[in-house]
Amino acid sequence: MKLQDLDxxxxxxxxPxxxxxxxxxxxxxxxxxxxxWGECYASSVGPDAMTYVIQDLFQRYFLGENxxxxxxxFRRAYSSGFTQRPDLTVMGAFSGLEIACWDILGKDRDRPIYALIGGKMNDRLRAYTYLYPLPHHNLDAFWSSAEMAADCASVMVDKGYTAIKFDPAGPYTMRGGHMPSMRDISQSVAFCRAIRDAVxxxxxxxxxxxxxxxxxxAIRLGTALESFSPLWFEEPIPPDNVREMAKIARRITTPIATGERLTTKAEFAEVLRQGAANILQPALGRAGGIWEMKKLAAIAEVHNAQIAPHLYAGPIEWAANIQFGISIPNCLLVESIETDxxxxLIKHSLKVEGGFIEAPTKSGLGIEVDEILARANPFTGTGLHLEMQDKPCDYETEKFLLKDRH
Known part of the structure; x- marks a missing residue:
């Protein structure tokens, strides 16, 4: 069996x-x-350019390969162009192709992917959800409203979720780490208090x-939140400075989680080596794919750390996260996005029920992709998958906002 075509x-x-x-x-x-089927998570170049990267990688290393x-x-792609070091764009392209290869192997053998990478360790996975606006919420007001967040949290917990994520702590700026304003801290405390009171x-x-x-x-904000006992404080500083993140981990009692912007076991291993986090959040469509993250899970075991696969992407990456999570002993949580x-897009072949995801039984990724639906919704914009704010934090405006709130 050889790889022949790519689309x-x-x-x-x-x-929204x-x-x-x-x-x-x-x-x-x-x-x-x-x-x-596979999925390449985000990228630092636009989707047209990323398509060329994926095609180039496929033609150089995958075409005609078993x-x-x-x-x-993996070694071919990781070494591409005499690199042999983590490269976010190349490994993002590789990850989607690698997931597709596992889907092929599972289908060829009529087995779920987890059966090919160690078998079923978990019968089900605990899911968590980000707090998204409910239909009756004002979309613009939601992100700064502790009351709406608490309302949404109650609904999600009533559906069975036992973990919920939110991020009210201010803007993401390309200038790197900034000092939170008192408004940021006060609003973060208000969110935690309202949600904890609700659930x-x-x-x-x-x-x-x-x-x-x-x-x-980050230490200042993390300390203010400790009384609410969060399960984690996620990526408190830019992910390129592991040593500084380790300082935060030593100063606050809340566990540090990180990983959505990291790729390959090399970057994650340094996080563990420095003691910067003990909850790792790989995005399988970026981090090197399923096999590379199986290696990471083993490394994490040695450090008594847990894995919580990240998802801000489509359901194909989600399916890969699930297959991976079912096969490892240290899977804490799996992120989920419940939208129609x-x-x-996967014809409801996977779902969250009562806050958990049952181990799939169908072959490969365990999904059926609606290709017609995927092609009927092309991207026509010019922005990237995610972007950071260009302007600096405006503390003066934030002071007036704080004054107005009171």
């Missing part, structure tokens, strides 16, 4: 677009007619940030 589909989830502006789906076909040769495929001890609180703080600022488009 890249850029699909855009309908507004939970999961990003677009998803990069790859369809790989073998000379025996088996089709495998999809069983996962280790060889009691029925759910863990996952406090999200996106690398927006300085080291001192997510479910429709």
């Amino acid at each position: 890249v589909i850029i699909t855009a989830p309908p507004a 677009g939970w999961g990003g502006r677009y998803w990069i789906l790859v369809k790989v076909t073998t000379d025996t007619g088996i089709v495998g 999809p069983e040769n996962m280790e060889r495929l 009691g001890n029925r759910a863990d609180l996952l406090f999200g940030t996106h690398g927006q703080f300085s080291t001192a600022g 488009f997510h479910y429709d």
Whole structure:
């Protein structure tokens, strides 16, 4: 069996677009007619340029190769252009193609992917959800409203979720870490208090940030949140400074989680080596794929750390996260996005029920992709999947906002 054809589909989830502006789906076909699906998570270049990267990687290293040769495929891509070091764009392209290869192998053997990478360790996975606006919420007001967040949290917990994530702590700026304003801290405390009051001890609180703080600022904010006992404080500073993140981990009692912007075991291993986090959040469509993250899970075991696969992408990456999570002993949580488009794109072949995801039984990724739906929703914009704020934090305006709130 040899890899023969590649098709890249850029699909855009309908507004409001939970999961990003677009998803990069790859369809790989073998000379025996088996089709495998993968997803490349985000990228630092636009989707048209990323398509060329994926095609180049496929033609150089995957075309004509046996999809069983996962280790060889990884070493080829990882070493591409005399690099042999983590490269976010190349490994993002590789990850989607690698996931497709596993889908092919599972279908060829009529087994779920987890059966090929160690078997079923878990019968089900605990899911968590980000707090998205409910239909009756004002979309613009929601993100700064502790009351709306608490309302949403109650609904999600009533559905069975035992962990919920939110990130009210201010802007993400390209300038790197900043010191949170008192408004940022006060609003973060208000969110934690309102949500904890609403759900009691029925759910863990996952406090999200996106690398927006300085080291001192993260310690200041993290200390203010400790009384609410969050399960984690996510990526408190930019992810490129592991040593500084370790300082935060030593100063606050809340566990540090990080990883959505990291790629390969090399970057994650340094996080563990420095003691910067003990909850790792790989995005399988970026981090090197399923096999590379199986290696990471083993490394994490040695450090008594846990894995919580990240999802701000489409349902194909989600399916890969689930197959991976079912196979490892240290899977803490799996992120999920419950929208009609997510479910429709895989014809409801996977779902969250009562806050948990049962181990899939179908072959490969365990999903059926609605290719017609994917192609019927092309991306027509110009932005990237995610973008950071260009302007600096405006503390003067924030002071007036704080004054107005009181």
